[in-house]
Every structure is written in C-alpha cells, then in structure tokens.
Amino acid sequence: MSHQLTTITVIGAGGKMGMRISANLQKSQYRMFYCENAAQAQQNVTAQGRELADAASVVPLSDVVILAVPDIVLGKVSQSMVPLMKAGAILLTLDPAAAYANLIAQREGIRYAVAHPCHPSVFLQRYTKEEHDDAFGGIAAIQHVAASFEAGSDADKAALSEVIRVMYGPVEEVHWVTVTQLAYLEPTLVETVACMVGAFMKEALDETVRHAGVPEAAAKAMLFGHIQIALAVAFRATNPFSDACMIAMEYGREKIIKPDWKQIFHQQELDIVIARMLKIDAIRR
Ligand SMILES: NC(=O)c1ccc[n+]([C@@H]2O[C@H](COP(=O)([O-])OP(=O)(O)OC[C@H]3O[C@@H](n4cnc5c(N)ncnc54)[C@H](O)[C@@H]3O)[C@@H](O)[C@H]2O)c1
Known part of the structure; x- marks a missing residue:
C-alpha cells in the first residue's frame, strides 16, 4: 500500500x-x-x-x-x-x-x-x-x-x-x-467502434434467423465460433483468412462501411460524440 x-x-x-x-x-x-x-x-x-x-x-x-x-x-x-x-x-x-x-x-x-x-x-x-x-x-x-x-x-x-x-x-x-488519448480509447475505439460492431453482429444474427429461417441455435453456433476465429486471425495472425473469405469481406466492407469512416478520429468528431454523451451543446475549450 x-x-x-x-x-x-x-x-x-x-x-x-x-x-x-x-x-x-x-x-x-x-x-x-x-x-x-x-x-x-x-x-x-x-x-x-x-x-x-x-x-x-x-x-x-x-x-x-x-x-x-x-x-x-x-x-x-x-x-x-x-x-x-x-x-x-x-x-x-x-x-x-x-x-x-x-x-x-x-x-x-x-x-x-x-x-x-x-x-x-x-x-x-x-x-x-x-x-x-x-x-x-x-x-x-x-x-x-x-x-x-x-x-x-x-x-x-x-x-x-x-x-x-x-x-x-x-x-x-x-x-x-493523456485525457484526450483516453477519450480516443473510450468512446471512439471501444464504444463508437467495438460496442457498435458487437450490437451490429447481434442484429445480423437476428436477421439471419428472421430472413433466412435458419434455426437460432445453428446461427448462434456458427456466429460465436466465427467471432472467435475472426478475432484470432485479425489480431493474432494465427492463420490467414481464406481467399474466398477475403472476397466476401471486401463485399461486406463495400456494402456496410462508409469510405470516410476514419473521420471519427478527427477531434471535432470526438467533440461531437462526447457532447452528445454528456447531453451538452458543445465541448468547452
Ligand atoms: N457502468 C459501467 O459499466 C462503467 C464502466 C466504466 C466506467 N464507468 C463510469 O463510472 C461512473 C459511474 O457510473 P455508474 O454506471 O456506476 O453510475 P450509476 O448511475 O450506476 O451510479 C451512480 C451513483 O451515484 C449516486 N450519486 C449521484 N450523485 C451523488 C452525490 N452527489 N453524492 C453521492 N452519490 C451520488 C447515485 O445515486 C448512484 O447510486 C461514470 O463516470 C461512468 O462513466 C461506468
């Protein structure tokens, strides 16, 4: 102590x-x-x-x-x-x-x-x-x-x-x-991106069951295992994504991600999200 x-x-x-x-x-x-x-x-x-x-x-x-x-x-x-x-x-x-x-x-x-x-x-x-x-x-x-x-x-x-x-x-x-770096970690990296992607995957799971009629247990088993392998490959390079997988990933990126998504790292965007979270009009400087 x-x-x-x-x-x-x-x-x-x-x-x-x-x-x-x-x-x-x-x-x-x-x-x-x-x-x-x-x-x-x-x-x-x-x-x-x-x-x-x-x-x-x-x-x-x-x-x-x-x-x-x-x-x-x-x-x-x-x-x-x-x-x-x-x-x-x-x-x-x-x-x-x-x-x-x-x-x-x-x-x-x-x-x-x-x-x-x-x-x-x-x-x-x-x-x-x-x-x-x-x-x-x-x-x-x-x-x-x-x-x-x-x-x-x-x-x-x-x-x-x-x-x-x-x-x-x-x-x-x-x-x-620094405080600013901590703000880039949370909300930007972990809430704006990671938590949003987590909730997004849940929505995609529900849609797979609803739209394609896949039994929920099968969809969950497939998704939960693939979340594990996707993270292992992306962050730990355990083995590469397959060629076909990379084509599907590229298609997903085109359909889902806006090309200018990295603007969330501009400080004025950080100010906007934090002001929203704190329910204030604007950040004080
Ligand atoms: N909840 C999480 O998962 C989490 C994770 C990491 C950091 N945080 C941070 O922790 C902090 C607290 O969040 P929380 O989720 O525990 O909030 P909470 O709403 O669960 O609890 C806040 C408590 O503070 C009390 N309180 C409010 N004003 C008070 C005062 N003047 N004197 C004494 N008690 C008072 C409330 O009665 C309430 O019990 C926030 O800064 C939050 O961002 C939360």
Whole structure:
C-alpha cells in the first residue's frame, strides 16, 4: 500500500461502479469512506457491511476522492466536492468524457486523474469458472486499466497505480495516457467502434434467423465460433483468412462501411460524440 495515499472516499458508492470498486477497496488496507445520496443505493452499500458517511465530513480527510457518479452530473457533483478537498488530494473520475469536456470543477492544489477499466481481454487465458464468469473484470479475471494523471510525477502515478490496482483488481498493467488519448480509447475505439460492431453482429444474427429461417441455435453456433476465429486471425495472425473469405469481406466492407469512416478520429468528431454523451451543446475549450 502507498505511503502517500491512505484515505479514500467513494462518492456514489451504491451505484454500479461504486459497488464494484468498493467491494475491492473494502478488503484493502486503505481507510475507506462511502458516500451515497439515493435511498435505494444506500441500501446496496449497507447490505455489504459498509457504513455510509457524510461527504462534508470525510472528503476533507481524503487523499483520493473517487467520483463514481453518472457522467452527466460529474460537473455539478465536482463543484460541491472539490471545495471540500484538502490541498494535494486527488480527484479520481472513472471515465474521460467529463474531464475531456472541461466540466470538472478546477481548484489550485487539487490533482485530477481518470482511470477506466479495460475489462478482461478476449484473448485472456482463463482457468477457473470464476475467471470465465467475470466478463466485466474486478472479480477474478485479470484486466488492464487505461488511466490519465497528466500533472502527476512518476512517483504520484506509482502511488495512484496502487489504488487503481486495488479498485479494479486483479490488474496486470496500468497504461498512462493523456485525457484526450483516453477519450480516443473510450468512446471512439471501444464504444463508437467495438460496442457498435458487437450490437451490429447481434442484429445480423437476428436477421439471419428472421430472413433466412435458419434455426437460432445453428446461427448462434456458427456466429460465436466465427467471432472467435475472426478475432484470432485479425489480431493474432494465427492463420490467414481464406481467399474466398477475403472476397466476401471486401463485399461486406463495400456494402456496410462508409469510405470516410476514419473521420471519427478527427477531434471535432470526438467533440461531437462526447457532447452528445454528456447531453451538452458543445465541448468547452
Ligand atoms: N457502468 C459501467 O459499466 C462503467 C464502466 C466504466 C466506467 N464507468 C463510469 O463510472 C461512473 C459511474 O457510473 P455508474 O454506471 O456506476 O453510475 P450509476 O448511475 O450506476 O451510479 C451512480 C451513483 O451515484 C449516486 N450519486 C449521484 N450523485 C451523488 C452525490 N452527489 N453524492 C453521492 N452519490 C451520488 C447515485 O445515486 C448512484 O447510486 C461514470 O463516470 C461512468 O462513466 C461506468
């Protein structure tokens, strides 16, 4: 455990991420405080044997304040938490969108970081049932984390890494990038592209069953096996796609993908998608 960072508060401790990270932090040596303001979510916290704390009392004691609240309220919540924080403390958010959009309340002497779980890799060698069942990570399957701490020195990052490794554990590696790079990872790479393609494949599966009358079990078996082999060939070059397959892939690209799709990597497009996600008119510069 870090010598520098000993006390941590989770704001939004009864939400989806709050519950996940609290379950791991509770087992650690860190001195923990849990804050939650919705009645139902408060029950989630206490049902796990965690005591609720009052943010006004515990935030001033904390070396790290984790805001596990929805992105669309991060600006407002940070405005009430940042003035309570002690000088030198770290405000840690779990998604880059609000930081990228400059919505987080700023104060001299407060340090800002973001840490997002990568989730366990599709190529992870899993041995136990617990590892197989842990699709999200944070329980049994090892994952990496992408994080940003732009004002942090190497020593600061090392200390924060220890917190990140506990909250998202088991963690193999924490990758340090800038907030903008983190925003290109999520949403652009993993939500705009990967999650969209995942949902798209589900739609194609449903259409195969509906349109061609293929039994659902047969379509699922064929698709799930081919998702595995397509990823292995594309990312690991286990063996090449067959010549006929490459012709079908080229046809699919022509029919489905717009030739200028790479514009999603233009920064003005990143601004547009993040503004949409945060339900704001435009990104603040
Ligand atoms: N859900 C995911 O899969 C996931 C994955 C990675 C990162 N994240 C990030 O984690 C963060 C939290 O997302 P979530 O999905 O856990 O949200 P959520 O809606 O499940 O939970 C948020 C919790 O915060 C509480 N809350 C709101 N304002 C509060 C305040 N002022 N004080 C105390 N509690 C307050 C709410 O009552 C709720 O229980 C977001 O930044 C999100 O982008 C989420």
